[in-house]
Amino acid sequence: MKIGVAKEIKTDEYRVALTPAGALELTRRGHDVLIEAGAGVGSAFADAAYEGVGARIVSTDDVWSDSELLLKVKEPVEEEYPRLREGLVLFTYLHIAADEPLTRALTDSGVTAVAYETVETSDGGLPLLAPMSEIAGRLAAQAGAYFLEKPLGGRGLLLGGVPGVAPGRVVVIGGGIVGYNAAVIAIGLGANVMILERSIDRMRHLDEILSGRVSLVMSSSLQIRESIKDADVVIGAVLIPGARAPKLITSDMLHDMKDGSVFCDVAIDQGGCAETSKPTTHSEPVYEVEGVTHYCVANMPGAVPITATKALTNATLPYVEAIAEQGLRAAVAHDASLVLGVNVVDGKITYEAVADAHSLDYTPLEEVLPLAPA
Numbered sequence: 278m279k280i281g282v283a284k285e286i287k288t289d290e291y292r293v294a295l296t297p298a299g300a301l302e303l304t305r306r307g308h309d310v311l312i313e314a315g316a317g318v319g320s321a322f323a324d325a326a327y328e329g330v331g332a333r334i335v336s337t338d339d340v341w342s343d344s345e346l347l348l349k350v351k352e353p354v355e356e357e358y359p360r361l362r363e364g365l366v367l368f369t370y371l372h373i374a375a376d377e378p379l380t381r382a383l384t385d386s387g388v389t390a391v392a393y394e395t396v397e398t399s400d401g402g403l404p405l406l407a408p409m410s411e412i413a414g415r416l417a418a419q420a421g422a423y424f425l426e427k428p429l430g431g432r433g434l435l436l437g438g439v440p441g442v443a444p445g446r447v448v449v450i451g452g453g454i455v456g457y458n459a460a461v462i463a464i465g466l467g468a469n470v471m472i473l474e475r476s477i478d479r480m481r482h483l484d485e486i487l488s489g490r491v492s493l494v495m496s497s498s499l500q501i502r503e504s505i506k507d508a509d510v511v512i513g514a515v516l517i518p519g520a521r522a523p524k525l526i527t528s529d530m531l532h533d534m535k536d537g538s539v540f541c542d543v544a545i546d547q548g549g550c551a552e553t554s555k556p557t558t559h560s561e562p563v564y565e566v567e568g569v570t571h572y573c574v575a576n577m578p579g580a581v582p583i584t585a586t587k588a589l590t591n592a593t594l595p596y597v598e599a600i601a602e603q604g605l606r607a608a609v610a611h612d613a614s615l616v617l618g619v620n621v622v623d624g625k626i627t628y629e630a631v632a633d634a635h636s637l638d639y640t641p642l643e644e645v646l647p648l649a650p651a
């Protein structure tokens with residue numbers, strides 16, 4: 278199969294959809310891998326690294342027109358819409374439930390669009406979102422420690438303390454993938470860590486894997502109010518699938534927090550879990566409300582493109598290989614998690630939540646892409 282990798286042109290996006298290691302796996306299987314010139318540079322992969330494993334470096338026009346399967350990281354931006362076409366399978370983060378113009382561009386073009394974020398395993402896991410949550414959680418603990426420093430507006434506290442001086446306190450709200458990874462790094466820095474969760478099963482699991490190195494406490498409005506009073510760093514890491522983040526920290530709760538403490542709201546991409554949260558960028562990551570430094574960067578993994586590119590492609594490569602080897606129809610027929618990834622085929626929306634979000638017609642995938650042999 279001809280597999281293309283487009284260069285990301287969205288502002289501040291430095292990731293690329295395939296590493297040279299991934300390209301080698303594909304060329305070794307006899308696929309023709311086309312890399313847009315400069316696509317890997319933001320992640321420290323020079324064109325020569327791809328050429329060295331048998332890929333071809335091509336122009337923007339050629340990567341879009343010659344590929345059968347096109348790999349990207351972010352959704353196409355407006356200037357890429359005219360490049361979408363029938364016969365092309367696009368595999369990328371799409372998030373089209375929140376983007377009607379893109380949904381229409383995809384359906385009007387006849388492209389087949391498979392979204393990383395809706396690939397879902399039978400236990401409800403989101404294997405192509407998980408690596409970004411791991412990164413965001415780990416970064417949140419680092420950002421918390423960093424913005425506690427006095428010259429940056431923080432309390433002036435070393436999160437891990439030193440022998441003879443107590444460490445800082447970190448409260449993580451939500452013990453999912455982000456929360457677990459934030460806790461791991463905060464523990465590693467030597468902080469005193471508490472996780473507030475509302476799933477008892479999840480807390481049992483965290484208790485096992487963290488071997489008692491954190492306090493695990495049932496989340497409630499009262500508990501959150503009490504816990505954040507003593508915290509030096511609070512990390513917002515909740516998710517209610519398919520919904521906006523609940524506003525668990527109200528404005529009045531901030532009065533009771535320590536001056537110069539840090540609140541990292543990782544859930545900001547779902548609206549944020551504090552009333553005072555608003556999205557920020559890597560160039561201006563923080564602002565202050567009631568003496569509390571708010572860090573609310575909506576695309577945290579963008580700060581570490583080398584790690585994020587490798588983590589993303591580790592997760593996507595098995596799906597890319599399956600589509601390349603078998604074609605999309607057979608790959609989908611063999612792997613139910615990929616069925617949920619397919620959002621648009623032949624101008625029809627095959628992912629129900631997307632159709633509902635825009636009041637458009639939903640077509641079950643089997644009707645446009647019969648999964649069983651006729």
Ligand SMILES: NC(=O)c1ccc[n+]([C@@H]2O[C@H](COP(=O)([O-])OP(=O)(O)OC[C@H]3O[C@@H](n4cnc5c(N)ncnc54)[C@H](O)[C@@H]3O)[C@@H](O)[C@H]2O)c1
Nearest residue numbers: 410413451453454455474475496514515516544575576577
């Ligand atoms: N800002 C970024 O760059 C970035 C990157 C990755 C993920 N995220 C976001 O981080 C958030 C967390 O993602 P995740 O992958 O860890 O999700 P997850 O589903 O793995 O974990 C969410 C956890 O929140 C818990 N929860 C729900 N309501 C709660 C409440 N009231 N109190 C305490 N816990 C509660 C759930 O039980 C679950 O364990 C999501 O909003 C996600 O979109 C942001």
